[in-house]
Amino acid sequence: MGQSSLLVHSCCAHCAAYTVRYWQEQGYEVSTLWYNPNIHPYMEHQHRLEAMQSLAREMSLPLIVNEGYDIVSYFRQVVGREARRCRYCFQLRLSKTAETAREMGFSAFTTTLLISPHQKHDLLREIGSELAGEKGIPFLYADLRKRYSDSRRMTKPLDLYRQQYCGCVYSEWERYAG
Numbered sequence: 001m002g003q004s005s006l007l008v009h010s011c012c013a014h015c016a017a018y019t020v021r022y023w024q025e026q027g028y029e030v031s032t033l034w035y036n037p038n039i040h041p042y043m044e045h046q047h048r049l050e051a052m053q054s055l056a057r058e059m060s061l062p063l064i065v066n067e068g069y070d071i072v073s074y075f076r077q078v079v080g081r082e083a084r085r086c087r088y089c090f091q092l093r094l095s096k097t098a099e100t101a102r103e104m105g106f107s108a109f110t111t112t113l114l115i116s117p118h119q120k121h122d123l124l125r126e127i128g129s130e131l132a133g134e135k136g137i138p139f140l141y142a143d144l145r146k147r148y149s150d151s152r153r154m155t156k157p158l159d160l161y162r163q164q165y166c167g168c169v170y171s172e173w174e175r176y177a178g
């Protein structure tokens with residue numbers, strides 16, 4: 001990997017589109033990682049993954065897809081502490097990203113979650129910075145929330161699958177029953 005190679009954890013195609021372009025414009029050689037065992041049920045996970053694969057083809061973007069569907073790890077992290085589940089969900093996904101980035105020789109890691117106004121932004125920043133120290137690889141931070149609708153505009157012509165809830169069964173329940 002080059003000196004300015006960046007591994008971007010991708011939560012979905014719609015958040016990835018602008019985020020990837022932003023980091024490319026900052027001079028980084030960008031690759032993306034798919035690791036989202038927080039997306040339930042399995043077929044919802046597959047629909048979002050397929051959308052991300054289409055975007056990657058469209059943007060000629062390297063996409064590393066983590067083998068399997070690590071749903072057991074997700075539930076082991078959150079069961080019994082559901083009220084704070086997003087913290088453990090972020091830790092799980094960003095930890096895998098930092099480890100993969102370090103093993104594959106990337107110079108830094110980040111996440112597309114930083115573009116979403118629906119996510120706990122400050123918590124993401126805190127966890128990314130903690131993991132940078134723990135795993136020994138820099139976490140790149142940018143507040144891209146003002147570009148959230150630009151990112152969605154970029155994917156509109158591609159007619160990709162669009163999710164209606166954050167990802168886990170708890171968020172699906174809150175979305176439809178709340």
Ligand code: SF4
Binds near residue numbers: 085089170171
């Ligand atoms: S609401 Fe979203 S970020 Fe929070 S635990 Fe569920 S999938 Fe993860």
